[in-house]
Amino acid sequence: MIKTDILIVGAGPCGLFAVFEAGLLKLRCHLVDALPQVGGQLSEIYPKKPIYDIPGFPSILAGDLVDNLMEQIKPFKPTFTLGERLETIEQTGDKEYTATTNKGTQIQAPVIAIAGGLGCFEPRKPPIENLANFEDKGVDYIVKDPEKFRGKKLLIAGGGDSALDWTIELASVAKDITLIHRRSSFRGALDSVDKVMALANEKKINLITEAQAVGVNGNGVLKEVIIKSKSNGEFALEVDNFIPLFGLSPKLGPIADWGLSINRSAIEVNTEDYSTNKEGIYAIGDINTYPGKLKLILCGFHEGTLMVQSAFKYIYPDQKLSFKYTTVTGITGVE
Amino acid sequence: MEDIITITVKDRDGEMHKLEAPTDMSFNLMEIIKAHDLPVEGTCGGMALCASCHCYVKSNHELSEPSEDEEDMLDQAFFVEDNSRLSCQIKITEELEGLEIELAPVND
Numbered sequence: 001m002i003k004t005d006i007l008i009v010g011a012g013p014c015g016l017f018a019v020f021e022a023g024l025l026k027l028r029c030h031l032v033d034a035l036p037q038v039g040g041q042l043s044e045i046y047p048k049k050p051i052y053d054i055p056g057f058p059s060i061l062a063g064d065l066v067d068n069l070m071e072q073i074k075p076f077k078p079t080f081t082l083g084e085r086l087e088t089i090e091q092t093g094d095k096e097y098t099a100t101t102n103k104g105t106q107i108q109a110p111v112i113a114i115a116g117g118l119g120c121f122e123p124r125k126p127p128i129e130n131l132a133n134f135e136d137k138g139v140d141y142i143v144k145d146p147e148k149f150r151g152k153k154l155l156i157a158g159g160g161d162s163a164l165d166w167t168i169e170l171a172s173v174a175k176d177i178t179l180i181h182r183r184s185s186f187r188g189a190l191d192s193v194d195k196v197m198a199l200a201n202e203k204k205i206n207l208i209t210e211a212q213a214v215g216v217n218g219n220g221v222l223k224e225v226i227i228k229s230k231s232n233g234e235f236a237l238e239v240d241n242f243i244p245l246f247g248l249s250p251k252l253g254p255i256a257d258w259g260l261s262i263n264r265s266a267i268e269v270n271t272e273d274y275s276t277n278k279e280g281i282y283a284i285g286d287i288n289t290y291p292g293k294l295k296l297i298l299c300g301f302h303e304g305t306l307m308v309q310s311a312f313k314y315i316y317p318d319q320k321l322s323f324k325y326t327t328v329t330g331i332t333g334v335e
Numbered sequence: 336m337e338d339i340i341t342i343t344v345k346d347r348d349g350e351m352h353k354l355e356a357p358t359d360m361s362f363n364l365m366e367i368i369k370a371h372d373l374p375v376e377g378t379c380g381g382m383a384l385c386a387s388c389h390c391y392v393k394s395n396h397e398l399s400e401p402s403e404d405e406e407d408m409l410d411q412a413f414f415v416e417d418n419s420r421l422s423c424q425i426k427i428t429e430e431l432e433g434l435e436i437e438l439a440p441v442n443d
Contacts, residue, residue: 045384118378127413127442159410182415187407212415247411249385250378295380 002079004030006311007099007109009086009255012040014285014300015115016069022308023076024326027315028334030107031078032099034085034120034253039066044121044248053298065297075333081105085120087254095280095315111280111311114260114267115304116287118250126157126244130216138222139242143170149241151175155225157213158245164188166245168195171205178206178237180213180227216242255287263289273310274303280314282307340429345393345437346373356427364390364436365423375438381423386412388422389439396434398425414440 006022008015011033019029037043039062047063054060060068084101092098095110123141125131131139143149143166154174156167159181165188167179179196186193200207208229215226217236224236252265261268261277266289269275274282284307285300293299312321338359344352356367365388368375376387383404389412392398398420401409405424409415419439425431 041379045379046382049382049384124411124413125442127440160407182410183406185406187403187410246413249387 001098002030002081002105002107004028004079004107004109005315006030006111006113006308007032007097007107008113008115009099010040010115010117010285010287011035011038011080011082012115012117012285013042013065013069013297014117014304015040015113016066016073017301018113018115018284018304018308019073019076019078020069021305022311023073023334024324024331025308025312025321026334027308027312029076029078030081030109032081032084032086032101032105032107034083036083038070038080038082039063040117041250042066051297053296055298075331077334081107085253089258089281097280110315111282113304113307113311114255114276114281114283114287115285115300116252116255116283118286119252119255119265120250121248122251122253123244124246124249126213126246128213128216134216134218134222134242137220138218138240139216139244141244143243146170146173149174152240153238154178155180155213155237155239155242156245157181157243158247159183159186159188160245160247161188161192162247163245164192164196166243167205168192168199171199176206177204178208178239180208180211182210182212184209213242213244266293272306274307275310282311338429340427340432340434342367342431343433343435344368344371344373344390345435347438347440356431358427358429358431360427362427363423364388364425364427364431364434365421367427368422368438373438375422377423379423383408383421383424386421387441389414390420390422391416391437391439392418392420392434393437394433394435396431398431412439413442 005027006029008031011031022029042062050059084103087102089099099107150173153176155178157180199205211229213225214228217224224238225242228234267283269283269288271290274284276283284303286295339355342354354371365377369377378387379385386408405421
Protein backbone atom coordinates (compact mmCIF):
# COMPACT_ATOMS: atom_id res chain seq x y z
CA MET A 1 0.00 0.00 0.00
CA ILE A 2 1.39 3.37 -1.05
CA LYS A 3 0.63 6.19 1.41
CA THR A 4 0.76 9.84 0.48
CA ASP A 5 -0.82 13.20 1.26
CA ILE A 6 -2.30 13.94 -2.15
CA LEU A 7 -3.03 11.29 -4.73
CA ILE A 8 -2.94 13.02 -8.10
CA VAL A 9 -4.83 11.23 -10.83
CA GLY A 10 -3.17 12.15 -14.11
CA ALA A 11 0.45 13.11 -14.71
CA GLY A 12 -0.16 15.82 -17.29
CA PRO A 13 1.13 19.39 -16.87
CA CYS A 14 -1.47 20.36 -14.25
CA GLY A 15 -0.93 17.24 -12.17
CA LEU A 16 2.84 17.75 -12.33
CA PHE A 17 2.73 21.41 -11.33
CA ALA A 18 0.37 20.64 -8.45
CA VAL A 19 3.26 18.59 -6.99
CA PHE A 20 5.33 21.78 -6.84
CA GLU A 21 2.67 23.83 -5.10
CA ALA A 22 1.92 20.95 -2.71
CA GLY A 23 5.63 20.60 -2.02
CA LEU A 24 5.87 24.22 -0.90
CA LEU A 25 3.36 23.29 1.80
CA LYS A 26 5.30 20.09 2.61
CA LEU A 27 2.58 17.90 1.22
CA ARG A 28 3.76 14.76 -0.57
CA CYS A 29 2.23 13.59 -3.80
CA HIS A 30 1.85 10.32 -5.64
CA LEU A 31 0.73 10.40 -9.27
CA VAL A 32 -1.07 7.70 -11.24
CA ASP A 33 -1.40 7.78 -15.01
CA ALA A 34 -2.80 5.29 -17.49
CA LEU A 35 -0.09 6.21 -20.00
CA PRO A 36 3.38 4.71 -19.58
CA GLN A 37 5.00 8.17 -19.56
CA VAL A 38 4.36 11.50 -17.81
CA GLY A 39 3.09 14.59 -19.63
CA GLY A 40 -0.42 13.54 -20.63
CA GLN A 41 -1.60 15.01 -23.92
CA LEU A 42 1.63 16.98 -24.26
CA SER A 43 3.67 13.79 -24.50
CA GLU A 44 1.08 11.61 -26.17
CA ILE A 45 -0.46 13.93 -28.77
CA TYR A 46 1.82 16.86 -29.48
CA PRO A 47 5.32 16.64 -27.94
CA LYS A 48 6.89 18.53 -30.88
CA LYS A 49 4.34 21.34 -31.05
CA PRO A 50 5.27 24.76 -29.67
CA ILE A 51 3.02 26.28 -27.00
CA TYR A 52 2.87 30.09 -27.00
CA ASP A 53 0.79 30.92 -23.94
CA ILE A 54 2.91 29.74 -21.04
CA PRO A 55 3.78 32.91 -19.10
CA GLY A 56 7.47 33.69 -19.42
CA PHE A 57 8.01 31.41 -22.41
CA PRO A 58 7.39 33.12 -25.76
CA SER A 59 7.46 29.62 -27.21
CA ILE A 60 8.15 26.22 -25.71
CA LEU A 61 7.80 22.73 -27.15
CA ALA A 62 5.19 20.68 -25.30
CA GLY A 63 7.76 17.97 -24.61
CA ASP A 64 10.21 20.51 -23.20
CA LEU A 65 7.54 21.94 -20.92
CA VAL A 66 7.02 18.46 -19.49
CA ASP A 67 10.77 18.01 -19.00
CA ASN A 68 10.96 21.39 -17.25
CA LEU A 69 8.05 20.56 -14.96
CA MET A 70 9.72 17.27 -14.00
CA GLU A 71 12.88 19.22 -13.17
CA GLN A 72 10.90 21.78 -11.19
CA ILE A 73 9.16 19.20 -8.98
CA LYS A 74 12.24 17.03 -8.45
CA PRO A 75 13.06 18.51 -4.98
CA PHE A 76 9.68 17.30 -3.74
CA LYS A 77 10.37 13.68 -4.72
CA PRO A 78 6.97 12.77 -6.13
CA THR A 79 6.30 9.08 -6.69
CA PHE A 80 4.59 7.62 -9.73
CA THR A 81 2.51 4.67 -10.83
CA LEU A 82 2.57 4.86 -14.63
CA GLY A 83 0.85 2.65 -17.19
CA GLU A 84 -1.93 1.83 -14.75
CA ARG A 85 -5.43 3.18 -14.81
CA LEU A 86 -7.09 4.17 -11.56
CA GLU A 87 -10.29 2.16 -11.35
CA THR A 88 -11.89 2.67 -7.95
CA ILE A 89 -11.86 5.15 -5.09
CA GLU A 90 -13.17 4.00 -1.75
CA GLN A 91 -13.55 5.92 1.49
CA THR A 92 -11.81 3.67 4.02
CA GLY A 93 -11.74 5.94 7.04
CA ASP A 94 -12.02 9.47 8.32
CA LYS A 95 -10.09 11.58 5.83
CA GLU A 96 -8.83 8.43 4.18
CA TYR A 97 -9.42 7.26 0.65
CA THR A 98 -8.04 4.05 -0.81
CA ALA A 99 -7.69 4.01 -4.56
CA THR A 100 -6.99 0.92 -6.66
CA THR A 101 -5.59 0.68 -10.19
CA ASN A 102 -6.47 -1.85 -12.87
CA LYS A 103 -3.34 -3.77 -11.90
CA GLY A 104 -4.24 -3.86 -8.22
CA THR A 105 -1.84 -1.16 -6.98
CA GLN A 106 -3.36 0.56 -3.95
CA ILE A 107 -2.76 4.11 -2.82
CA GLN A 108 -4.04 5.62 0.41
CA ALA A 109 -4.42 9.38 0.84
CA PRO A 110 -6.60 11.91 2.64
CA VAL A 111 -6.88 14.00 -0.50
CA ILE A 112 -7.35 13.06 -4.14
CA ALA A 113 -6.76 15.60 -6.90
CA ILE A 114 -8.13 14.52 -10.25
CA ALA A 115 -6.03 16.07 -13.00
CA GLY A 116 -7.26 13.63 -15.60
CA GLY A 117 -7.33 15.97 -18.60
CA LEU A 118 -9.55 14.43 -21.22
CA GLY A 119 -9.70 11.11 -19.43
CA CYS A 120 -7.71 7.96 -20.16
CA PHE A 121 -6.19 7.35 -23.53
CA GLU A 122 -7.60 4.17 -25.01
CA PRO A 123 -7.18 2.51 -28.38
CA ARG A 124 -9.54 3.78 -31.07
CA LYS A 125 -11.85 0.95 -32.04
CA PRO A 126 -13.13 0.82 -35.60
CA PRO A 127 -16.92 0.98 -36.00
CA ILE A 128 -17.41 -2.64 -37.02
CA GLU A 129 -20.51 -4.46 -35.87
CA ASN A 130 -19.78 -7.42 -33.55
CA LEU A 131 -16.15 -6.37 -33.17
CA ALA A 132 -16.51 -6.31 -29.37
CA ASN A 133 -17.64 -9.94 -29.42
CA PHE A 134 -14.25 -11.00 -30.72
CA GLU A 135 -12.07 -8.94 -28.38
CA ASP A 136 -9.41 -11.30 -27.01
CA LYS A 137 -10.91 -13.96 -29.30
CA GLY A 138 -8.92 -12.91 -32.30
CA VAL A 139 -9.22 -9.12 -32.10
CA ASP A 140 -6.47 -7.17 -30.31
CA TYR A 141 -6.02 -3.40 -30.15
CA ILE A 142 -2.52 -3.52 -28.75
CA VAL A 143 0.35 -5.93 -29.22
CA LYS A 144 1.68 -6.89 -25.81
CA ASP A 145 3.56 -10.04 -26.68
CA PRO A 146 4.54 -10.70 -30.31
CA GLU A 147 4.95 -14.40 -29.48
CA LYS A 148 1.17 -14.65 -29.16
CA PHE A 149 1.03 -14.31 -32.93
CA ARG A 150 3.66 -16.90 -33.86
CA GLY A 151 2.50 -19.04 -36.76
CA LYS A 152 -0.79 -17.16 -37.06
CA LYS A 153 -2.52 -15.54 -40.01
CA LEU A 154 -2.75 -11.83 -39.17
CA LEU A 155 -4.53 -8.80 -40.47
CA ILE A 156 -3.25 -5.42 -39.30
CA ALA A 157 -5.24 -2.26 -40.10
CA GLY A 158 -3.94 1.31 -39.99
CA GLY A 159 -1.46 3.63 -41.64
CA GLY A 160 0.57 5.13 -38.82
CA ASP A 161 3.77 4.22 -37.07
CA SER A 162 2.33 1.52 -34.85
CA ALA A 163 0.64 -0.26 -37.78
CA LEU A 164 3.87 -0.11 -39.82
CA ASP A 165 6.19 -1.04 -36.97
CA TRP A 166 4.13 -4.03 -35.89
CA THR A 167 3.78 -5.21 -39.48
CA ILE A 168 7.57 -5.19 -39.79
CA GLU A 169 8.12 -6.83 -36.42
CA LEU A 170 5.45 -9.49 -36.84
CA ALA A 171 6.37 -10.29 -40.46
CA SER A 172 9.00 -12.72 -39.21
CA VAL A 173 6.78 -14.18 -36.49
CA ALA A 174 3.41 -14.66 -38.17
CA LYS A 175 2.65 -17.35 -40.71
CA ASP A 176 1.04 -14.85 -42.97
CA ILE A 177 0.45 -11.12 -42.56
CA THR A 178 -1.75 -8.62 -44.36
CA LEU A 179 -1.68 -4.85 -43.84
CA ILE A 180 -4.74 -2.88 -44.86
CA HIS A 181 -4.85 0.91 -45.13
CA ARG A 182 -7.38 3.55 -46.19
CA ARG A 183 -5.04 5.37 -48.56
CA SER A 184 -2.21 4.37 -50.86
CA SER A 185 0.36 6.41 -48.93
CA PHE A 186 1.42 6.02 -45.30
CA ARG A 187 2.05 8.63 -42.65
CA GLY A 188 4.57 6.68 -40.62
CA ALA A 189 8.32 7.36 -40.39
CA LEU A 190 9.90 7.17 -43.86
CA ASP A 191 12.21 4.37 -42.84
CA SER A 192 9.26 2.23 -41.69
CA VAL A 193 7.31 2.99 -44.85
CA ASP A 194 10.29 1.88 -46.99
CA LYS A 195 10.63 -1.33 -45.02
CA VAL A 196 6.95 -2.18 -45.37
CA MET A 197 7.08 -1.49 -49.12
CA ALA A 198 10.14 -3.72 -49.44
CA LEU A 199 8.42 -6.53 -47.51
CA ALA A 200 5.42 -6.18 -49.82
CA ASN A 201 7.61 -6.32 -52.92
CA GLU A 202 9.33 -9.44 -51.61
CA LYS A 203 5.87 -10.92 -51.00
CA LYS A 204 6.65 -11.33 -47.32
CA ILE A 205 3.52 -9.39 -46.46
CA ASN A 206 0.30 -8.72 -48.34
CA LEU A 207 -0.45 -5.06 -48.68
CA ILE A 208 -4.00 -3.93 -49.41
CA THR A 209 -4.40 -0.19 -49.80
CA GLU A 210 -7.42 2.04 -50.43
CA ALA A 211 -9.43 -0.44 -48.42
CA GLN A 212 -11.05 -0.77 -45.01
CA ALA A 213 -12.14 -3.61 -42.78
CA VAL A 214 -15.93 -3.45 -42.57
CA GLY A 215 -17.00 -6.70 -40.93
CA VAL A 216 -15.88 -9.62 -38.77
CA ASN A 217 -17.23 -13.17 -38.72
CA GLY A 218 -16.57 -16.23 -36.66
CA ASN A 219 -18.08 -18.80 -34.39
CA GLY A 220 -16.97 -17.79 -30.90
CA VAL A 221 -13.51 -17.02 -32.25
CA LEU A 222 -12.59 -14.82 -35.18
CA LYS A 223 -12.53 -16.60 -38.57
CA GLU A 224 -12.61 -13.90 -41.20
CA VAL A 225 -12.59 -10.16 -41.75
CA ILE A 226 -14.66 -8.55 -44.48
CA ILE A 227 -12.65 -6.06 -46.46
CA LYS A 228 -14.08 -3.35 -48.67
CA SER A 229 -11.62 -2.20 -51.29
CA LYS A 230 -11.98 0.64 -53.78
CA SER A 231 -10.82 -1.54 -56.66
CA ASN A 232 -12.00 -5.03 -55.69
CA GLY A 233 -15.24 -4.43 -53.79
CA GLU A 234 -16.04 -6.54 -50.74
CA PHE A 235 -14.32 -9.80 -49.98
CA ALA A 236 -13.57 -12.00 -46.97
CA LEU A 237 -10.06 -12.66 -45.68
CA GLU A 238 -9.51 -15.66 -43.46
CA VAL A 239 -7.40 -14.76 -40.44
CA ASP A 240 -6.59 -15.93 -36.93
CA ASN A 241 -6.06 -12.42 -35.58
CA PHE A 242 -7.17 -8.93 -36.52
CA ILE A 243 -5.18 -6.04 -35.04
CA PRO A 244 -6.72 -2.60 -35.72
CA LEU A 245 -4.14 0.11 -34.89
CA PHE A 246 -5.75 3.55 -35.13
CA GLY A 247 -4.00 5.36 -32.32
CA LEU A 248 -5.37 6.41 -28.96
CA SER A 249 -8.22 8.67 -28.04
CA PRO A 250 -9.25 9.94 -24.61
CA LYS A 251 -12.25 8.51 -22.77
CA LEU A 252 -13.57 9.66 -19.39
CA GLY A 253 -13.47 6.01 -18.28
CA PRO A 254 -13.81 5.05 -14.59
CA ILE A 255 -13.78 8.72 -13.43
CA ALA A 256 -17.49 8.74 -14.33
CA ASP A 257 -18.16 6.10 -11.66
CA TRP A 258 -16.67 7.85 -8.63
CA GLY A 259 -19.85 9.57 -7.52
CA LEU A 260 -18.70 12.98 -8.69
CA SER A 261 -20.99 15.53 -10.21
CA ILE A 262 -20.33 15.31 -13.96
CA ASN A 263 -21.46 17.81 -16.57
CA ARG A 264 -20.71 17.06 -20.25
CA SER A 265 -17.80 14.75 -19.48
CA ALA A 266 -16.24 17.20 -17.01
CA ILE A 267 -16.27 17.33 -13.20
CA GLU A 268 -18.13 20.25 -11.64
CA VAL A 269 -16.05 22.17 -9.10
CA ASN A 270 -16.28 25.10 -6.75
CA THR A 271 -13.93 27.79 -8.07
CA GLU A 272 -12.95 28.84 -4.56
CA ASP A 273 -10.68 25.81 -4.24
CA TYR A 274 -11.60 23.47 -7.12
CA SER A 275 -13.25 21.02 -4.74
CA THR A 276 -15.81 18.57 -6.07
CA ASN A 277 -19.05 17.44 -4.45
CA LYS A 278 -17.08 14.83 -2.47
CA GLU A 279 -15.09 15.96 0.54
CA GLY A 280 -11.34 15.68 0.02
CA ILE A 281 -11.63 15.20 -3.73
CA TYR A 282 -10.61 18.02 -6.03
CA ALA A 283 -10.48 18.34 -9.82
CA ILE A 284 -8.05 20.57 -11.72
CA GLY A 285 -7.19 21.24 -15.34
CA ASP A 286 -9.11 20.16 -18.43
CA ILE A 287 -11.15 17.59 -16.50
CA ASN A 288 -13.10 20.17 -14.49
CA THR A 289 -15.81 22.61 -15.44
CA TYR A 290 -17.20 25.82 -13.94
CA PRO A 291 -18.72 29.02 -15.26
CA GLY A 292 -16.11 30.71 -17.46
CA LYS A 293 -13.87 27.60 -17.70
CA LEU A 294 -11.08 27.76 -20.25
CA LYS A 295 -9.12 24.63 -21.05
CA LEU A 296 -5.66 26.15 -20.84
CA ILE A 297 -2.54 24.81 -19.18
CA LEU A 298 -1.97 28.11 -17.42
CA CYS A 299 -5.48 28.00 -15.92
CA GLY A 300 -4.76 24.47 -14.69
CA PHE A 301 -1.61 25.73 -12.95
CA HIS A 302 -3.67 28.34 -11.13
CA GLU A 303 -6.32 25.78 -10.18
CA GLY A 304 -3.71 23.42 -8.74
CA THR A 305 -2.18 26.24 -6.71
CA LEU A 306 -5.44 27.15 -5.01
CA MET A 307 -6.36 23.49 -4.65
CA VAL A 308 -3.32 22.59 -2.50
CA GLN A 309 -4.01 25.48 -0.12
CA SER A 310 -7.46 24.07 0.51
CA ALA A 311 -6.10 20.52 0.72
CA PHE A 312 -3.63 21.60 3.41
CA LYS A 313 -6.37 23.17 5.52
CA TYR A 314 -8.48 20.04 5.06
CA ILE A 315 -5.68 17.68 6.13
CA TYR A 316 -4.40 19.89 9.00
CA PRO A 317 -7.39 21.96 10.16
CA ASP A 318 -5.57 23.03 13.33
CA GLN A 319 -2.37 24.22 11.70
CA LYS A 320 -2.04 27.75 10.58
CA LEU A 321 -0.99 28.16 6.98
CA SER A 322 0.79 31.35 6.10
CA PHE A 323 1.42 31.96 2.45
CA LYS A 324 5.06 32.53 1.49
CA TYR A 325 6.64 33.60 -1.76
CA THR A 326 9.36 31.33 -3.19
CA THR A 327 11.42 34.47 -3.85
CA VAL A 328 11.57 35.01 -0.08
CA THR A 329 12.01 31.49 1.19
CA GLY A 330 13.47 29.61 -1.75
CA ILE A 331 12.64 25.97 -2.28
CA THR A 332 13.08 23.43 0.48
CA GLY A 333 12.78 19.95 -0.88
CA VAL A 334 11.89 16.85 1.07
CA GLU A 335 14.23 14.25 2.54
CA MET B 336 -22.74 42.50 -43.14
CA GLU B 337 -19.95 42.13 -45.61
CA ASP B 338 -17.57 40.10 -43.51
CA ILE B 339 -20.08 37.54 -42.28
CA ILE B 340 -20.82 34.36 -44.20
CA THR B 341 -23.49 31.73 -43.68
CA ILE B 342 -22.66 28.05 -43.41
CA THR B 343 -25.12 25.16 -43.19
CA VAL B 344 -24.31 22.29 -40.86
CA LYS B 345 -26.27 19.03 -40.76
CA ASP B 346 -25.94 17.49 -37.30
CA ARG B 347 -25.89 13.78 -36.50
CA ASP B 348 -29.67 13.72 -36.09
CA GLY B 349 -30.13 15.11 -39.57
CA GLU B 350 -31.15 18.54 -38.33
CA MET B 351 -29.91 21.53 -40.34
CA HIS B 352 -28.32 24.56 -38.69
CA LYS B 353 -27.52 27.84 -40.39
CA LEU B 354 -24.44 29.36 -38.76
CA GLU B 355 -23.04 32.82 -39.21
CA ALA B 356 -19.29 33.10 -39.28
CA PRO B 357 -17.11 36.22 -39.40
CA THR B 358 -14.41 36.07 -42.07
CA ASP B 359 -12.10 38.63 -40.49
CA MET B 360 -11.23 36.88 -37.22
CA SER B 361 -9.17 33.95 -38.53
CA PHE B 362 -11.59 31.36 -37.20
CA ASN B 363 -11.61 27.84 -38.47
CA LEU B 364 -14.77 25.90 -39.17
CA MET B 365 -14.45 23.70 -36.06
CA GLU B 366 -14.41 26.79 -33.84
CA ILE B 367 -17.54 28.14 -35.50
CA ILE B 368 -19.38 24.82 -35.09
CA LYS B 369 -18.33 24.58 -31.44
CA ALA B 370 -19.27 28.20 -30.75
CA HIS B 371 -22.80 27.34 -31.86
CA ASP B 372 -22.92 24.49 -29.34
CA LEU B 373 -23.08 21.76 -31.94
CA PRO B 374 -21.60 18.43 -30.78
CA VAL B 375 -18.05 18.65 -32.02
CA GLU B 376 -15.33 17.85 -29.50
CA GLY B 377 -12.33 19.60 -31.02
CA THR B 378 -10.25 17.77 -28.44
CA CYS B 379 -6.84 18.85 -29.68
CA GLY B 380 -7.89 22.47 -30.08
CA GLY B 381 -7.43 22.65 -33.85
CA MET B 382 -4.01 21.13 -34.47
CA ALA B 383 -5.26 18.31 -36.75
CA LEU B 384 -4.27 15.89 -34.03
CA CYS B 385 -7.46 14.18 -32.93
CA ALA B 386 -10.01 13.87 -35.76
CA SER B 387 -12.88 14.69 -33.42
CA CYS B 388 -14.07 17.46 -35.77
CA HIS B 389 -14.41 15.15 -38.77
CA CYS B 390 -17.06 16.32 -41.24
CA TYR B 391 -18.22 15.79 -44.81
CA VAL B 392 -18.24 18.64 -47.31
CA LYS B 393 -21.58 18.45 -49.15
CA SER B 394 -21.46 21.53 -51.38
CA ASN B 395 -19.18 22.07 -54.37
CA HIS B 396 -16.99 24.75 -52.83
CA GLU B 397 -13.37 24.75 -53.87
CA LEU B 398 -11.48 24.14 -50.65
CA SER B 399 -7.75 24.05 -50.22
CA GLU B 400 -6.44 20.48 -50.42
CA PRO B 401 -6.01 18.71 -47.09
CA SER B 402 -2.46 18.87 -45.80
CA GLU B 403 -0.44 15.73 -45.21
CA ASP B 404 -1.05 16.21 -41.46
CA GLU B 405 -4.77 16.28 -42.01
CA GLU B 406 -4.70 13.16 -44.23
CA ASP B 407 -2.59 11.43 -41.60
CA MET B 408 -5.11 12.20 -38.93
CA LEU B 409 -8.01 11.10 -41.12
CA ASP B 410 -6.22 7.72 -41.26
CA GLN B 411 -7.05 7.35 -37.59
CA ALA B 412 -10.66 8.43 -38.03
CA PHE B 413 -13.52 6.17 -39.01
CA PHE B 414 -16.41 6.58 -41.48
CA VAL B 415 -13.94 8.37 -43.76
CA GLU B 416 -15.27 9.20 -47.24
CA ASP B 417 -13.82 11.02 -50.25
CA ASN B 418 -15.39 14.28 -49.03
CA SER B 419 -14.08 13.91 -45.47
CA ARG B 420 -12.29 16.83 -43.87
CA LEU B 421 -11.22 17.92 -40.43
CA SER B 422 -13.24 21.08 -39.91
CA CYS B 423 -10.44 22.63 -37.81
CA GLN B 424 -8.30 22.74 -40.94
CA ILE B 425 -10.80 24.79 -42.94
CA LYS B 426 -10.24 28.52 -42.57
CA ILE B 427 -13.31 30.75 -42.67
CA THR B 428 -12.98 32.94 -45.74
CA GLU B 429 -15.54 34.77 -47.86
CA GLU B 430 -15.24 32.09 -50.57
CA LEU B 431 -17.00 29.71 -48.16
CA GLU B 432 -20.30 31.62 -48.31
CA GLY B 433 -23.08 29.02 -48.55
CA LEU B 434 -20.83 26.06 -47.59
CA GLU B 435 -22.73 22.94 -46.58
CA ILE B 436 -21.23 20.31 -44.33
CA GLU B 437 -22.39 17.31 -42.35
CA LEU B 438 -20.92 16.15 -39.04
CA ALA B 439 -19.39 12.68 -39.36
CA PRO B 440 -20.67 10.00 -36.99
CA VAL B 441 -18.73 9.28 -33.82
CA ASN B 442 -17.90 5.77 -32.76
CA ASP B 443 -18.75 5.26 -29.12
